[in-house]
Amino acid sequence: MAEMVGPRVYSCYKCRNQVCLHDDIISKAFQGRQGRAFLFSHAMNIEVGPKEDRPLMTGMHTVADISCGDCRQVLGWKYLRAYESSQKYKEGKFIFEKSKIVKDDW
Numbered sequence: 001m002a003e004m005v006g007p008r009v010y011s012c013y014k015c016r017n018q019v020c021l022h023d024d025i026i027s028k029a030f031q032g033r034q035g036r037a038f039l040f041s042h043a044m045n046i047e048v049g050p051k052e053d054r055p056l057m058t059g060m061h062t063v064a065d066i067s068c069g070d071c072r073q074v075l076g077w078k079y080l081r082a083y084e085s086s087q088k089y090k091e092g093k094f095i096f097e098k099s100k101i102v103k104d105d106w
Helices: 085-090
Strands: 009-012 018-021 025-032 035-040 046-056 059-068 074-082 094-097 101-104
Touching: 018 094, 018 101, 025 094, 046 074, 059 085, 074 085
Parallel strands: none
Antiparallel strands: 009 018, 009 101, 025 035, 035 094, 046 059, 059 074, 074 094
16 A cells, blocks of 8 residues: 655754745756755745845846744745846745755655
């Protein structure tokens, strides 16, 4: 009999607050401040900080840092605006740094 499996969840590495689902990964080929990062379509239990223009590897973007809703640890950022048309797909999406999230029970 097949085992019932819930959604695969990633949590904040510091406090284990659940912040994103594996099924929401768009790409694992991103670079964060401290190494590899994942692009997600959705996030949960986070806080979005103030927006700022930031030069990134793919050009200028308006972004806001995202923090764990419990411990306030910065986990990545949210893309608010992309200035280049080829980067528009990132708008409204979230970057989580791989070193800041952990697999939760899977």
